[in-house]
Amino acid sequence: MTGRGSAIPKYRFYLDFPEQWDDVFSYMDNAVTQWCQRLNNTFLVVLDQLVTFGTSIEVGVVISFFFFYLGLDSLVIAASSVMMALVVVTQVPKRFLWRRRPHVAGRAKMLYDGTLTSSFPSRAVTCCVVYLYLLSGILEILSRPEKDPVAPFRLLWSPAFILFTIWAVVWTSIARIGVGVHYASDCIAGVVQAGIVCYIAETTYYIIVNACCQGAAPFHADRALLLHHINWPGLAIATITGVVAVFVLESDLVQYWSKAHFVLGLLYPVLCGLFLFCCGYHQLPRANMYNIDIHQFLLATAVPLLLLVVGRNCLPHSSGKTAAASFLLLHVTGMIVIMWHRLFHDSII
Incomplete structure (x- = not known):
């Protein structure tokens, strides 16, 4: 069933998602979509609503404001570094590379009203990884002595944390694919995009700490x-x-x-x-x-x-x-x- 989303964007200056790329990913995308949409519709919708809320850009903005309001500046630097990278990086492909949502292209059934933006890449998956990365940085900073208010921002490379991240990404992807708004390739691209965001965020963090806060x-x-x-x-x-x-x-x-x-x-x-x-x-x-x-x-x-x-x-x-x-x-x-x-x-x- 084709959804009510737009087949073409309402703005100018964009590139269509290359057909060659779509052909490469089509077998995987169609197979994963069919599997995900076999799950209970109510379960998928509820899961997607939770995922959409928890991985929204707004969550990270509120967290940054929350830390600054309380005067926890070491956490502000971590959160604002992540949010600056997330806001800048994730909107570029969303705005300039147009890929029709699966329910718009007739490749998935729509479980509720679709969105009018490009499907590539999945920002929900990106935010899932990035927010967990931020959480690890917050825990790292909180675990350090109070005398070191601006601690290095590091990812906790523990097996448990990595497994939890993979588990969260899988369920986020299932939710977004299952309701018909993303392809599996969108979600994979979302993970790659998250890696770029995390790298830029950590680089930004060290620049702020070394250039602004040391001494x-x-x-x-x-x-x-x-x-x-x-x-x-x-x-x-x-x-x-x-x-x-x-x-x-x-x-x-x-x-x-x-x-x-x-x-x-x-x-x-x-x-x-x-x-x-x-x-x-x-x-x-x-x-x-x-x-x-x-x-x-x-x-x-x-x-x-x-x-x-x-x-x-x-x-x-x-x-x-x-x-x-x-x-x-x-x-x-x-x-x-x-x-x-x-x-x-x-x-x-």
Whole structure:
């Protein structure tokens, strides 16, 4: 049964998925699709909904905001390095290489409303691997002595972790193939893409640590001095750059990514805070991760989730201008919230 997705994209400047590649993968793709779609339909739909939620870009953005709000800067560097690489790398093939979804091409039955984006590669599989990679880095950092706030970011190459990653990738792939929105070759490409993202993320992490954070004062609680030394010109330039970027990315001509306004709207305050206020001598105060109470954890979760819901569902983004305005509102609100908390809340050292 052919789905209701689009057979051709609604934007310009793209390449069709090469037919030669499709011919090479067709036997494997068709066989795996037929096997996956033999599973119970309700099970596949529920599994896919869980996978879609857990592997969304929004999850990583919320996690980055969460860490920065709490003042856990070593974890912010890890999460923001991953998210910068993930956002940049994964959207390029999605935007410029068009492959019809299996249910659109008539090669799979559609179990629920299809999506209008390209199927290649599977971003869900990519995010599955990358988020587990980030989790391993977080555990690595948390296991290090408190006196080393900016610990190296490493993947835990334990057999148990590798097996768990493989298990998660297999079930993520089964879910996406089973509901008719991906081919097996999309999922394999998603794993390859994840490797590229992880390599760039780890390289970025070390660049930030070595160029920005080494030799800097680990804590600075003189709030009056911090307010005096805030890099207002740098913040203004960064904000203008973000507004222009979102305007271009969501303009009618480019149509690069419809999520840019709220994804960057939540990620940008974290990046600005990291590079402008957490490097050098005059740093924002940090938190002791072992002394944060449950109320702060709940608040740090609720704030980015609220901004995400507003940005995704309430703010207009039908054109480049409205998307840029929505981004600016989210960015400024996010900066005010996290800066106020970092500077004046008693839980921050």
